[in-house]
Amino acid sequence: MNSTINDLLTYMEANLKLTDKAVELTHQLTYGKEDGFGMGLGWMINTDERGVRYFYHDGNTKIGYNTLCVLYPADAYGIVIIVNDTIDQRQVGELENIIRHQFLMHNQ
Numbered sequence: 683m684n685s686t687i688n689d690l691l692t693y694m695e696a697n698l699k700l701t702d703k704a705v706e707l708t709h710q711l712t713y714g715k716e717d718g719f720g721m722g723l724g725w726m727i728n729t730d731e732r733g734v735r736y737f738y739h740d741g742n743t744k745i746g747y748n749t750l751c752v753l754y755p756a757d758a759y760g761i762v763i764i765v766n767d768t769i770d771q772r773q774v775g776e777l778e779n780i781i782r783h784q785f786l787m788h789n790q
Contacts, residue, residue, distance in 0.1 A: 690751075694760045697737070697753050709737060709755075725753075730782075742771050750774045752782075759785065 700706045711727055714720020720727045725737040738752040748771055753760040761778055 690762060694751070694753065694762070698755050698758055698760060700755065730754075740771055740774065742768060744768060748774045750778055752778055754782075761785075 696702060696705050697709075700709065708723040708725055709727075710722055711720045712722055714727065717729055717733070722737065725739055727735060727737055729735050734754065734756050736752055736754045738750065740748070740750040742748045746766065746768060748763075748765045748768060750763045750771075751760065752762075761781055763774055763778055763781075765774055
């Protein structure tokens, strides 16, 4: 699969604005808890320490990179991390937490 940064930004924007009914459908909980971890159509869903719902998908290709895409529609931003390494996926999540906390501190 080939894509560009602009494609990814367009995809993120569509998922943050939710102006398309098909995209909105992917954010509906199909399995799990309303106030905790669950699954939508193509997204994992959870709530952060503030109780704010977020959507994410991650992956490790085992052939050279790890990825993480996290969307915070209530806060109108998303974070994408693409690491050119097959490090532990947990480390990618930790990096996202650092970025998110810095973002929240500077936008209060």
